[in-house]
Amino acid sequence: MKIKLAVLFGGKSVEHEVSVIxxxxxxxxxxxxxxxIIPVYIGKNGEMFTGEFxxxxxxxxxxxxxxxxxxxxxFVLRDGKTILERKNKKTFGSNDITEVEIAFPIVHGTNVExxxxxxxxxxxxxxxxxxxxxxxxxGMDKYVMKAMxxxxxxPVLDCVRLRRSAYVDRxxxxxxxxxxxxxxxxxxxxxxxxxxxxxxxxxxxxxxxxLDEAFTYxxxxxxxxxxxxxxxxxxxxxGDVDSAEASECEEPFMCDEILSYKDxxxxxxxxxxxxxxxxxASLARKVPADLTPxxxxxxxxxxxxxxxxxxxxxxxxxxxMIDEADGSLYINEFNTIPGSLSFYLWxxxxxxxxxxxxxxxxxxxxxxxxxxxxTYSFDSNILSMGVLKxxxxxxGAKGAxx
Numbered sequence: 001m002k003i004k005l006a007v008l009f010g011g012k013s014v015e016h017e018v019s020v021i022x023x024x025x026x027x028x029x030x031x032x033x034x035x036x037i038i039p040v041y042i043g044k045n046g047e048m049f050t051g052e053f054x055x056x057x058x059x060x061x062x063x064x065x066x067x068x069x070x071x072x073x074x075f076v077l078r079d080g081k082t083i084l085e086r087k088n089k090k091t092f093g094s095n096d097i098t099e100v101e102i103a104f105p106i107v108h109g110t111n112v113e114x115x116x117x118x119x120x121x122x123x124x125x126x127x128x129x130x131x132x133x134x135x136x137x138x139g140m141d142k143y144v145m146k147a148m149x150x151x152x153x154x155p156v157l158d159c160v161r162l163r164r165s166a167y168v169d170r171x172x173x174x175x176x177x178x179x180x181x182x183x184x185x186x187x188x189x190x191x192x193x194x195x196x197x198x199x200x201x202x203x204x205x206x207x208x209x210x211l212d213e214a215f216t217y218x219x220x221x222x223x224x225x226x227x228x229x230x231x232x233x234x235x236x237x238x239g240d241v242d243s244a245e246a247s248e249c250e251e252p253f254m255c256d257e258i259l260s261y262k263d264x265x266x267x268x269x270x271x272x273x274x275x276x277x278x279x280x281a282s283l284a285r286k287v288p289a290d291l292t293p294x295x296x297x298x299x300x301x302x303x304x305x306x307x308x309x310x311x312x313x314x315x316x317x318x319x320x321m322i323d324e325a326d327g328s329l330y331i332n333e334f335n336t337i338p339g340s341l342s343f344y345l346w347x348x349x350x351x352x353x354x355x356x357x358x359x360x361x362x363x364x365x366x367x368x369x370x371x372x373x374x375t376y377s378f379d380s381n382i383l384s385m386g387v388l389k390x391x392x393x394x395x396g397a398k399g400a401x402x
Contacts, residue, residue, distance in 0.1 A: 002036040005361070006084065006100045006126075008117065010042040013109030014196050014217065022340050023106040024057050029343075029353040035361075038084065038098060040073065042112070048073050050084060050097065073097060075124040082126040102364060103128040106337065110191050110218075113337050114140035127368035129360050130314035131336040138310055139336035140191050143222050145310070152309045154302065155330045157321075159224035161190070164215050173211065174204055177223045184226040187211055189218035200226055229324040232332070233289050235299055236317045236342035237307040238356070240363055244307050246300035247345035251289035287348055295322075298329065306331055313367060314360050317342045 007030075009023030010016055023039070030037055039054035051070035053059045059066040072087035086095040103126050107113050115137035121128045131139060138144050146156045160177050167173050177185065187210035189197040197217035201207035207223075214221040232254075236247035291299070303318040317338035321330045341360075343353040351359075 002034060003361070004038065004099055004101045005030070005035040006038045006040050006103045008040045008042060008048075008103055008105045009107055010044070011107050011109070011112035011117070012042075012044050012046055013107070013112050014192060015109035015113075016044055018339055019107045019109075019112070020060060022108070022337075024055070025340055025343070025353075026104070026106050026357060027055055030357050031354055034358070036098075038100060040084070040103075041067075041070070042107070042117075043067070046111075047087075048075075071097065075100070075121075075126065077123075077125045080125070082124050100126060102126070102361065102368075104361065104364075105130055106341065108337060108339065109196075110140070114191060127364055129364040131312050131316070132367075135311040135313065136336050139312065139316065139334040142188060142190050142333065143220070145334055146222075148310060149306060149331055152306075154306050154309070155328070157224045157227075157330050157332075159222040161220060161222050162211070164219045167211065167215060170208065170211075174207060177207065178204075181223060181225050183207075184228065185223050186226045187214045187221060187223050189214050190220040190222055192217055197221075227321050227323045227330070231322040231324055233291070233299055233320045233322060234317055234342075234345070235303040235320065236315060236338065236345045237303050237312070238315050238346075238359060238363075239304075239307070240313040240367065241308050241311055244304050244312075246303050247342065247351075248287055248348040249289040249291060249296055249299055250285045250287045250345055253284040253286070287345065295329075302329075302331065306334075310334065312336060314363055315341055315356070317345075 007023055007027055009019045011019060013019070020041075027037055027039060037055075039050060041049045041054050043049065049067055049070040050073050053066055053069050059069075073084050074087050076083050076085055082100050084097045084100050086097060089095050103121050105112065105117055105121070105128055107117060111117070113136060115133040118128060118131070118133045118136050122133065130136070138148060143159065143161045146159060149156050158180065160180050162173050162176070184200055184202045185207065187199055187201055187207070197214045199210040199213060201210040201223075211221065211223075231251065233249050233251055235249045237244050238247070239245060288296070299320055302320075306318060307316055312334075314336075315338065317335040319332040319335070321332045322328070323330070341356070343356055346356050347353070
């Protein structure tokens with residue numbers, strides 16, 4: 001019997017299109033003999049659709065036409081099962097499309113990768129691949145991630161966090177940065193990926209411009225010291241808090257001082273059947289990265305330890321920075337659902353993409369089995385004891401017998 005697997009992609013995110021690319025790659029490589037693959041496209045307004053045409057890359061050249069050929073759907077929890085049902089109900093006949101046994105979110109960015117979608121899936125009782133709500137949220141928030149890693153003794157760069165509400169006093173915001181950091185600095189939206197909104201500032205004037213841009217994408221930004229003699233090294237990790245292992249390391253190449261969205265996803269690759277991008281797989285890179293054996297193992301070890309420290313599950317990509325001026329190594333960012341699921345980092349260590357996807361689904365099913373053994377409620381109905389009488393509730397009910 002095949003496992004009914006819903007692949008969720010898209011969403012209200014600036015990385016919407018990147019998610020589509022990653023999901024199409026994954027669906028093409030999932031074992032169709034083991035899984036009944038159900039594509040679920042999330043529009044930029046949050047509406048969900050399913051249908052056979054959603055697996056065809058050519059259809060995304062005209063998304064409005066594609067959605068007209070697809071079915072708007074919702075997930076509902078009914079009798080302990082998660083059902084994908086029609087949003088626009090038919091007058092006669094069943095509105096159920098299929099039961100879903102597990103979800104595979106292949107989404108990137110805010111509103112989907114940051115714990116929001118994961119929380120929804122838990123609410124509708126659907127096991128899912130990848131990080132849980134908390135680790136998804138932590139991995140997306142660059143400031144919280146840094147704070148947790150620093151508390152655990154991991155090497156991260158110091159930063160200054162600024163909020164949009166305080167940026168009305170622009171001079172004061174700049175003074176806060178200059179009091180702690182020296183130029184040049186890097187400005188980043190706190191909760192975006194794919195290098196969106198990230199820029200470098202070398203003086204006060206350029207810092208104003210960088211902050212203005214970053215605040216168009218997020219309510220909170222961070223500013224950190226720029227590593228001038230920078231090498232970026234990425235490493236993927238698969239597993240959970242009990243057991244995890246690292247992939248091969250890569251060194252991505254960039255056209256400018258910062259690895260840009262264009263570098264990552266518009267690198268000129270011939271790409272998919274439709275001639276589009278291959279996502280992160282199209283990035284110019286060196287695999288394996290040119291590292292000493294000692295540095296390679298240090299990075300891979302740190303990646304696994306940090307993955308476990310943040311409570312991650314499934315697959316993540318951890319991005320590192322090496323300061324070639326003094327050899328210092330820093331953890332830069334976590335990607336809890338990396339572009340292209342970082343499959344290109346696993347083949348060099350003998351793991352094919354289909355095998356990688358199988359393992360991620362197995363990890364998710366293991367977590368679901370473990371969670372099923374936890375008690376989340378107990379038989380006690382305090383509402384039957386009359387505590388709702390009056391307007392003060394339980395805190396003000398002096399005579400309530402508990």
